[in-house]
Amino acid sequence: MSASDRTLIMPDRFRDPYIFENIVAMNDTVLNSGGVIDMSRVAFIEPYSMLSFLLMGRNYLRKRGERIRLVNIPLQINQYLTRMDFLSRDIFSVSETIPDSMVLKRNISSSRLLEIVEIPNKERQSVNVIASVIALFRKRAHGILKFWMNEEVVDYFVTVISELCQNIFEHSMDTGFLAMQTYKTGNENIARLVISDSGIGIRKSFEQKSEITYSTGAELIEKALTTPISSKREFGYGLCQVNAITERLKGSVFLRSDSSSLSALYNRKDGSGKNIFLRNDLPQFDGTQISISLSS
Amino acid sequence: MIIKVAKLARETKMKLPDLITRPVGRLMYAKMKDKLSIIGEGETVVLDFENVKVIDSSFIDEFLVKLIIDAETADFYIKVRNISPVSEINIDSVFNSYSNYKSGRLAVIREELGKNNRYYIGPLTEHESDIIDYLKLNHHAGVEEISRFCGMETGVLKKILEELMRLRVIRRNDGEFVSV
Numbered sequence: 018m019s020a021s022d023r024t025l026i027m028p029d030r031f032r033d034p035y036i037f038e039n040i041v042a043m044n045d046t047v048l049n050s051g052g053v054i055d056m057s058r059v060a061f062i063e064p065y066s067m068l069s070f071l072l073m074g075r076n077y078l079r080k081r082g083e084r085i086r087l088v089n090i091p092l093q094i095n096q097y098l099t100r101m102d103f104l105s106r107d108i109f110s111v112s113e114t115i116p117d118s119m120v121l122k123r124n125i126s127s128s129r130l131l132e133i134v135e136i137p138n139k140e141r142q143s144v145n146v147i148a149s150v151i152a153l154f155r156k157r158a159h160g161i162l163k164f165w166m167n168e169e170v171v172d173y174f175v176t177v178i179s180e181l182c183q184n185i186f187e188h189s190m191d192t193g194f195l196a197m198q199t200y201k202t203g204n205e206n207i208a209r210l211v212i213s214d215s216g217i218g219i220r221k222s223f224e225q226k227s228e229i230t231y232s233t234g235a236e237l238i239e240k241a242l243t244t245p246i247s248s249k250r251e252f253g254y255g256l257c258q259v260n261a262i263t264e265r266l267k268g269s270v271f272l273r274s275d276s277s278s279l280s281a282l283y284n285r286k287d288g289s290g291k292n293i294f295l296r297n298d299l300p301q302f303d304g305t306q307i308s309i310s311l312s313s
Numbered sequence: 314m315i316i317k318v319a320k321l322a323r324e325t326k327m328k329l330p331d332l333i334t335r336p337v338g339r340l341m342y343a344k345m346k347d348k349l350s351i352i353g354e355g356e357t358v359v360l361d362f363e364n365v366k367v368i369d370s371s372f373i374d375e376f377l378v379k380l381i382i383d384a385e386t387a388d389f390y391i392k393v394r395n396i397s398p399v400s401e402i403n404i405d406s407v408f409n410s411y412s413n414y415k416s417g418r419l420a421v422i423r424e425e426l427g428k429n430n431r432y433y434i435g436p437l438t439e440h441e442s443d444i445i446d447y448l449k450l451n452h453h454a455g456v457e458e459i460s461r462f463c464g465m466e467t468g469v470l471k472k473i474l475e476e477l478m479r480l481r482v483i484r485r486n487d488g489e490f491v492s493v
Contacts, residue, residue: 144336148328155330172367172399179333179369245410252414254370258406 023051024088029058031066032202034271034308035280040070042300047073048080057089064196065271065308067103068213071133071194072304074108076215084110096121101196102132129160130198136185136212138193143186150182150195151175161199164206164313165266173262174210177309180255181212188248189216189304208311215304219274222248234277235295242272242279243293263309271308276301284312314352319364321345330366338375345380349389355484356389357493359424363395373407381419381481390481390493393434394424401427401434408435422482422493432492433482440465440473448483448492455489 025047030039047054062070074085087109090098095113098104100121104111134150137143154161158171178195185193193214200207219241220234229246231237240246242260247253263270263283270281280294318341319329325344327337352358360377362368368377377391384391396404404421412418412435420435422445427434431442432449440463447462448454456474460467474490477483483490 140336144334147334148331151331151333152328169398172397175331175333175367176369176399176403179331179367179371183334183371245406245413252410254374254407254410257410258370258403261402261406 024053024055025050026055026057027059029060031059031062031070033063034065034273034306037066037069038299040066040073041302044073044076044300044302047085048077050085052077052081052083053086053088055089056087056094057091059091059094062094062097063200063202063207064101064198064209064211065213065306067098067101068133068194068196068211069302069306071103071106071108072213072215072302072306076303078108084108086110086112088112092119100132101130101198106133106135128157129163129200131157131161131196133194133196136182136193136195136214138186138189138191138216140186143182147179147182151178154178154197161197162208162311163199165208165311170266173266177210177259177262178212180259181210181307181309184255184305185212185214185216188219188222189214191216191304193304206313210309211307213304213306215302218304219248220277233295233297234275235279235297238272238274238277238279239293239295242270242281259307259309266311268309268311271310272305273299273302273307274305275303314348314356315359315361316345316348318360318362321348322365330364331368332365332372332376333367333369335371335375338372341372342376342379345376349383349387352387352389354388358384358389358391360391360393361395362393362397362400365395365400366397368400368403370403370407373404377404377421378407378411378419381421384481385479390422390484392422392424392493396423396427396434398428401429404434405429405436412436418480420480420482435480435482437480437482438473441477444473444477444490445482445492448490453486453489453491459490 030036077085095115131154136146162170191214195212197210219238223229226248242256245252245254245257267284272279276299278296278299282292321344322329322332325340381391408419418436420433420437422433433445443463444459456467460470483492
């Protein structure tokens with residue numbers, strides 16, 4: 018079999034967490050592939066898809082002991098991934114680097130984002146990283162939250178970042194990643210905070226809590242998001258507080274763990290007034306991936 | 314005793330303006346315990362959160378909740394001031410969860426009127442809230458006076474006052490009740 022036969026072509030499905038399910042469905046194919054991925058068809062990548070793809074690459078590296086090589090990366094995608102520090106994480110290798118003159122500059126006008134940060138799974142290290150991320154977020158908040166800006170919204174996001182990052186070292190048993198960005202799609206401005214890990218997932222973290230009953234993975238995610246339950250203590254606040262804040266800001270939450278997901282859309286309701294939607298029987302993807310979005 | 318929380322954080326080498334995570338809460342609580350070693354019986358400790366923008370639920374659980382629980386056994390009172398709107402919401406959420414999962418409730422008096430239009434944070438009833446408002450405005454009052462204000466019989470009112478004293482949001486002074 019030639020190298021080109023072993024190359025996996027990625028479809029253009031990196032536009033939002035729902036469409037990215039198409040890529041998650043390819044997870045096993047990626048893990049068993051020859052380790053070369055053709056990105057030529059990818060026209061756009063948003064932060065949730067980027068971090069999940071990074072986890073896929075890390076899973077491959079852990080399983081196979083070698084990096085996936087990305088080939089034929091369109092220039093704008095290469096520029097974006099470089100700008101977000103995706104390529105400098107040593108998880109993927111690339112066949113083409115972009116010339117210095119084409120690298121997106123890091124200045125105030127291009128700082129409506131938080132580059133990818135790894136959240137450690139050790140408490141002490143994690144606390145320092147969280148403090149640094151929040152300090153950077155405060156510095157860039159006027160740009161990131163330009164369309165929603167007031168000091169209270171910044172403080173809300175500080176709470177959200179803190180709560181979600183702590184969940185990584187408290188519950189996931191693995192390191193995770195954080196990224197945030199404001200971007201435009203059509204006429205809509207979206208601010209998206211993403212915190213993802215490929216750890217044990219919500220279901221496993223609640224394994225010892227026999228008093229918490231549920232029939233599906235998505236139902237457990239809903240419980241964890243809407244009631245103050247905890248897998249480690251008598252009760253918890255983190256996810257529940259994140260959900261309350263997102264509801265207050267009329268934003269949306271997408272939370273995926275193992276093979277289930279929950280979407281809470283506080284900016285819209287369906288005809289019945291329902292705004293939480295559960296899905297089960299999705300393709301298995303280890304860990305927990307969360308996206309908090311505001312749109313205007 | 315007035316404790317400037319931001320100053321305490323700097324002494325503990327914590328980054329401001331946000332006080333977040335359990336380890337930070339634990340360190341601050343340990344530092345606070347040192348300060349409280351010289352406190353007098355029945356004294357009020359004012360926690361001034363000026364220059365602190367966000368305290369998250371983990372910090373609240375490790376710092377404020379522990380201090381409020383200590384206040385009952387060590388006989389002192391806690392009052393907070395300069396709480397940011399987001400911190401108020403976070404404290405309220407922690408106290409509500411605590412009340413749902415533990416047998417007791419938690420509440421704390423604040424010096425200024427909060428965004429919740431109350432002089433306290435915590436899951437108190439409307440009657441309890443009215444009594445605190447009345448005592449805040451009138452400084453002190455006896456059972457008969459509060460009973461007239463609330464339109465409640467004294468037997469029922471006494472039970473509510475006892476509970477508010479147990480929560481350490483009001484206290485008795487020379488036979489009358491005062492807000493902390």
